[in-house]
Amino acid sequence: xxxxxxxxxxxxxxxxxxxxxxxxxxxxxxxxxxxxxxxxxxxxxxxxxxxxxxxxxxxxxxxxxxxxxxxxxxxxxxxxxxxxxxxxxxxxxxxxxxxxxxxxxxx
Amino acid sequence: xxxxxxxxxxxxxxxxxxxxxxxxxxxxxxxxxxxxxxxxxxxxxxxxxxxxxxxxxxxxxxxxxxxxxxxxxxxxxxxxxxxxxxxxxxxxxxxxxxxxxxxxxxxxxxxxxxxxxxxxxxxxx
Numbered sequence: 001x002x003x004x005x006x007x008x009x010x011x012x013x014x015x016x017x018x019x020x021x022x023x024x025x026x027x028x029x030x031x032x033x034x035x036x037x038x039x040x041x042x043x044x045x046x047x048x049x050x051x052x053x054x055x056x057x058x059x060x061x062x063x064x065x066x067x068x069x070x071x072x073x074x075x076x077x078x079x080x081x082x083x084x085x086x087x088x089x090x091x092x093x094x095x096x097x098x099x100x101x102x103x104x105x106x107x
Numbered sequence: 108x109x110x111x112x113x114x115x116x117x118x119x120x121x122x123x124x125x126x127x128x129x130x131x132x133x134x135x136x137x138x139x140x141x142x143x144x145x146x147x148x149x150x151x152x153x154x155x156x157x158x159x160x161x162x163x164x165x166x167x168x169x170x171x172x173x174x175x176x177x178x179x180x181x182x183x184x185x186x187x188x189x190x191x192x193x194x195x196x197x198x199x200x201x202x203x204x205x206x207x208x209x210x211x212x213x214x215x216x217x218x219x220x221x222x223x224x225x226x227x228x229x230x231x232x
Binding site: 001032034036038042043044045046049055087089091092093094095096097098099100101 | 168
């Protein structure tokens with residue numbers, strides 16, 4: 001099983017600033033990596049697939065990068081609606097595994 | 108419009124059974140593999156199980172293998188999860204998920220572009 005490790009667990013950032021979230025895979029997963037955003041009481045929302053492709057309707061301030069084992073989600077200028085929990089997940093093969101999440105909170 | 112509507116969540120005693128359903132609409136259900144993902148209260152996401160479009164191939168997380176069975180009825184556009192020998196640690200919201208349109212590199216190599224709203228399973232005496 002591939003272990004996904006996200007850092008940091010919590011990130012405090014002010015609105016308008018940049019946020020950088022990291023995700024590491026214990027084995028190479030190519031670019032088979034997605035990022036989801038989840039707000040309380042809601043289902044996760046797809047942000048990025050293929051490590052760097054924005055999903056339909058996702059603002060350009062969200063960007064993903066990386067391949068192999070190291071991945072990054074960057075939010076260039078935080079808006080109030082961006083404060084949420086972010087998960088990475090590999091989809092290289094079953095079993096899929098998720099990172100434990102990064103909570104992005106308002107500083 | 109794609110819709111995934113889970114149902115069947117309930118309070119059940121340890122050792123009990125429950126069957127979850129996910130009614131799908133807005134896409135050609137039989138053409139898509141489907142999966143269940145769960146989230147324990149206040150915790151992260153955990154993939155539970157997946158099934159191919161025909162239903163002929165399935166896989167499970169080790170934590171549920173031998174206790175849960177995924178299935179589908181393509182004539183009813185419905186996905187199921189039969190959960191037996193339930194444990195307290197199975198308490199979670201269970202989400203039904205759909206991947207983007209095929210083709211896929213291989214079975215088990217796709218992400219989820221739609222999620223249902225989830226159904227809560229509580230295992231407690």
